[in-house]
Amino acid sequence: MVKKKGRVNIHIDMTPMVDVTMLLLTFFMLTTHFRPPSEAEVILPSSHSAFKLPESDVMTVTITKDNRIFLGLDSQYIRARLFGEENKLKQGIEVDKEALANLLIQARIINPKLRTVIKGDKAAPYGPVEDVMNILQKVKITRFSLVTDLERS
Amino acid sequence: MAGVDVPQPKADKGKGKKVKRQARLGVRIDLTPMVDVVMLLITFFMLTTVFNTPQTMEINIPPDEAKVEVAESALLTLRILTDGAIYWNMGIETPEKVEFKALRPFLEERLKSNPKLITLVKVEREATFEIMVNIMDELNLAKITRFSTAPFTEVDKRVIAKAISA
DSSP states (O other): OEEEEEEEOOOOOOOOHHHHHHHHHHHHHHOOOOOOSSOOOOOEEEEEEOOOOOSSSEEEEEEEETTOOEEESSSSHHHHHHHGGTTTTOOOOOOOOHHHHHHHHHHHHTTTTTTOOOOOOOOSSSSHHHHHHHHHHHHHEEOOOOOOOOOOO | OOOOOOOOOOTTEEEEETOOOOOOOOOOOOOOOHHHHHHHHHHHHHHHOOOOOEEEEEOOOOOOTOOOOGGGGGGGEEEEEEEEEEEEEESSSEEEEEOOOTHHHHHHHHHHHHHTTTTEEEEEETTOOOOOOOOHHHHTTTTOOOOOEOOOOOHHHHHHHHHHOO
């Protein structure tokens, strides 16, 4: 008669597992950057374009659906120089259409490598976008990008 | 739940025998709860990481001064109205409507019949930004990478009104 086996006491060494999970954890912790709280909520339109938005040296002109224009810069230093020390922690500052040209020029003087992107809300009217594009043309920023989402189709 | 082998206290301590030097303790710590916690953290970070950075559509505009004369026969004008309706015309012909879905094949066919095609896009100011991006996307997909934009003027409004009534 085969004797029924009793419960076998298994001891699994968890140390390698912990090693691997810790590595993964560090990786994810370091690669995560939390989405910075933006001043204005914008729903992006979608396109088939496959260019990625650059991570740094970006100057963002945000146009919300209620026609407000925000200028955002990714460097605290430039923000402090342009908008004053008290505003340097804000992601974007609401600006007038008239003041925009001047601010764009000043920002580009501080950092000539800045790339300009226009982040328009899906539902924003085309009018202000056209105005912003005209301003860009006037201040000789002839190369800029429109931020979009990837179209899923 | 750490299984620690606690050495048994020697009962015969101090009975003249030499106290034996304690050997290395065999400590076995159960790491399962630690793995649990770490796994939870990993899941959290994996889910919160944003891998899809937004895409961009690059646009080059000519400097302010540049003025280019184009032949009227090669000029395709697209007028986009507030409600998203698209009207096209060559040169100074009467505009005709084209559906958004049919736009890409239409543009490809136009480009094939005239490779020197110059496209001019006029978007009404009240139209949404999304429509404009969609149109530009279609132009890019139809391999029309060079196009110009122009303001939608009163003249355009009249032209379109005439085309609709005709």
